[in-house]
Amino acid sequence: MRASVPSHITGFFSAKRHDDPMKSGSMGCGLTLDLKAITTIEPAEETEIFLNYERSDAPVSRFVVNKLSRSPVRVQTELEMPLGAGFGASGAGALGSAYSLNASFELGMTANQAAAVAHIAEVIYGTGLGDVIAQNIGGLVIRSKAGGPGIGKVDRIPVPPLWINYVVRGPISTKEVLSDPKIMKGINCEGKASLKELLKKPTLKDFMRLSRRFATRTELASNWASDAIEAVESSGGFASMILLGDAVFALGSSDSSQALKEFGAVGTTFISQRGANLD
Amino acid sequence: MRASVPSHITGFFSAKRHDDPMKSGSMGCGLTLDLKAITTIEPAEETEIFLNYERSDAPVSRFVVNKLSRSPVRVQTELEMPLGAGFGASGAGALGSAYSLNASFELGMTANQAAAVAHIAEVIYGTGLGDVIAQNIGGLVIRSKAGGPGIGKVDRIPVPPLWINYVVRGPISTKEVLSDPKIMKGINCEGKASLKELLKKPTLKDFMRLSRRFATRTELASNWASDAIEAVESSGGFASMILLGDAVFALGSSDSSQALKEFGAVGTTFISQRGANLD
Numbered sequence: 346m347r348a349s350v351p352s353h354i355t356g357f358f359s360a361k362r363h364d365d366p367m368k369s370g371s372m373g374c375g376l377t378l379d380l381k382a383i384t385t386i387e388p389a390e391e392t393e394i395f396l397n398y399e400r401s402d403a404p405v406s407r408f409v410v411n412k413l414s415r416s417p418v419r420v421q422t423e424l425e426m427p428l429g430a431g432f433g434a435s436g437a438g439a440l441g442s443a444y445s446l447n448a449s450f451e452l453g454m455t456a457n458q459a460a461a462v463a464h465i466a467e468v469i470y471g472t473g474l475g476d477v478i479a480q481n482i483g484g485l486v487i488r489s490k491a492g493g494p495g496i497g498k499v500d501r502i503p504v505p506p507l508w509i510n511y512v513v514r515g516p517i518s519t520k521e522v523l524s525d526p527k528i529m530k531g532i533n534c535e536g537k538a539s540l541k542e543l544l545k546k547p548t549l550k551d552f553m554r555l556s557r558r559f560a561t562r563t564e565l566a567s568n569w570a571s572d573a574i575e576a577v578e579s580s581g582g583f584a585s586m587i588l589l590g591d592a593v594f595a596l597g598s599s600d601s602s603q604a605l606k607e608f609g610a611v612g613t614t615f616i617s618q619r620g621a622n623l624d
Numbered sequence: 625m626r627a628s629v630p631s632h633i634t635g636f637f638s639a640k641r642h643d644d645p646m647k648s649g650s651m652g653c654g655l656t657l658d659l660k661a662i663t664t665i666e667p668a669e670e671t672e673i674f675l676n677y678e679r680s681d682a683p684v685s686r687f688v689v690n691k692l693s694r695s696p697v698r699v700q701t702e703l704e705m706p707l708g709a710g711f712g713a714s715g716a717g718a719l720g721s722a723y724s725l726n727a728s729f730e731l732g733m734t735a736n737q738a739a740a741v742a743h744i745a746e747v748i749y750g751t752g753l754g755d756v757i758a759q760n761i762g763g764l765v766i767r768s769k770a771g772g773p774g775i776g777k778v779d780r781i782p783v784p785p786l787w788i789n790y791v792v793r794g795p796i797s798t799k800e801v802l803s804d805p806k807i808m809k810g811i812n813c814e815g816k817a818s819l820k821e822l823l824k825k826p827t828l829k830d831f832m833r834l835s836r837r838f839a840t841r842t843e844l845a846s847n848w849a850s851d852a853i854e855a856v857e858s859s860g861g862f863a864s865m866i867l868l869g870d871a872v873f874a875l876g877s878s879d880s881s882q883a884l885k886e887f888g889a890v891g892t893t894f895i896s897q898r899g900a901n902l903d
Contacts (some may be wrong), residue, residue, distance in 0.1 A: 348782075444782050447782065451827060453825030454826070455780060455781055455782075455826050456763070456780035456781070457779045457780075458779075482761075484735070487734060495779065500734040500736045500774070501734060501736075502734055502735070503723050503726065503727065503734075503900070503902050504902060505901075505903055506903075546732030548730060618898050619762070622763070622782065622784075622785075622897045623782050623783060624784060
């Protein structure tokens with residue numbers, strides 16, 4: 346059994362904490378990308394998790410495996426996306442594990458039920474709040490009510506499968522940011538204001554504009570990221586920070602690619618119009 | 625601007641009527657297929673709708689065009705699916721029109737908001753109750769609460785993009801069935817029971833089994849359709865009726881294709897894992 350899950354990059358967000366992980370989550374808007382996590386499940390002597398062909402602790406995926414496997418399995422996840430740079434890799438691995446375990450053991454869970462297990466794992470380990478629910482649906486996803494899959498509310502802004510360019514310098518610890526009350530206060534205030542403004546007339550352009558403003562106002566962007574965003578804008582393009590990573594994405598064009606080149610190796614992918622699925 | 629919308633074939637359903645079209649809809653389960661409706665919008669001297677390159681009344685699409693266009697347009701829909709045979713062609717055309725008008729005129733509607741206009745059109749013209757909300761999400765879609773997009777509740781049973789075979793003899797008038805209180809009473813009772821049973825452990829197999837039972841018990845299947853379903857079953861496969869058409873679908877295999885051959889030209893497609901989208 347094989348499952349594919351798209352990356353998810355967040356443009357802006359506000360977090361909501363609750364004792365019940367299914368009522369925890371985030372509101373905001375983000376984009377799923379065709380850089381996928383591909384997870385396969387095979388019967389094994391003892392349960393093992395491999396990430397990009399290396400044995401891994403992968404606590405978020407392990408939580409899901411412990412919950413859903415009925416006998417020992419070898420779980421193998423290949424990531425097309427960078428790890429720890431805001432692409433929702435942990436959520437993608439956990440979600441792919443949930444889908445493929447559900448299928449392998451014929452557990453009879455719906456998409457939302459399987460995704461809920463991955464969401465709970467993310468919340469417990471502090472690795473993400475809104476990636477799983479967005480990765481489960483796919484596209485340019487608005488999260489208008491916080492919560493796990495089936496409880497949180499999601500909708501899409503319809504967009505073509507446009508090209509997206511990106512550069513990555515390194516990770517920002519999601520856990521560290523999410524657990525700092527001072528940083529979170531500013532994020533939550535800006536995130537809510539951005540969502541309110543987006544919902545007036547949701548378009549891709551406004552998503553880019555509000556994401557850019559959020560990155561500036563919350564001061565989450567490093568100097569490197571700010572310079573990269575400005576370089577794209579000087580070339581006439583649209584860019585913002587990938588939350589939460591020291592990474593920048595831009596609407597694809599040869600100009601934006603050219604502008605990003607001096608900031609690192611430019612990756613190119615496109616918007617994924619589908620969510621998690623079995624292959 | 626171009627939008628693609630998958631077909632939607634219903635396996636079983638129950639209908640809910642309400643004065644507010646957004647609270648009208650159906651519960652049940654169905655499958656979206658890669659046979660698409662492709663809709664393009666161009667500026668024009670006067671508003672015209674073309675269906676498969678012929679000028680058409682297309683009242684459902686016209687309702688959407690009247691609601692959403694800001695100046696005269698030529699709306700052209702090409703159908704890869706049969707018309708009037710339970711593939712949700714009217715919903716697909718209306719949904720594709722809504723998506724492409726939303727993009728063309730930069731209306732800033734979300735996917736659910738655009739789809740709501742298509743759903744309302746379907747309800748008003750009596751051409752469908754649950755196709756649009758399912759076509760908007762894609763996959764093997766469970767509708768667990770009736771209503772338009774954003775109000776009704778949908779979830780998916782995760783399935784791979786499996787091959788589906790089908791044969792079509794002709795149309796059943798959706799409008800006629802949906803407006804006959806005696807027929808609807810039996811449908812609603814069976815539809816609710818089927819959904820309740822599916823939700824216990826939602827799998828593709830159970831979807832096929834319950835759809836088959838629904839078609840038999842509601843007596844909606846013609847003798848031709850019943851014979852075709854039985855032929856597939858005799859070959860070891862799974863089949864049911866496409867609601868609401870004189871048409872049969874089967875999980876793809878060379879045996880099921882062989883079995884269906886004597887009932888008409890066998891079409892082959894696969895399960896669509898994505899919903900409506902801009903191209």
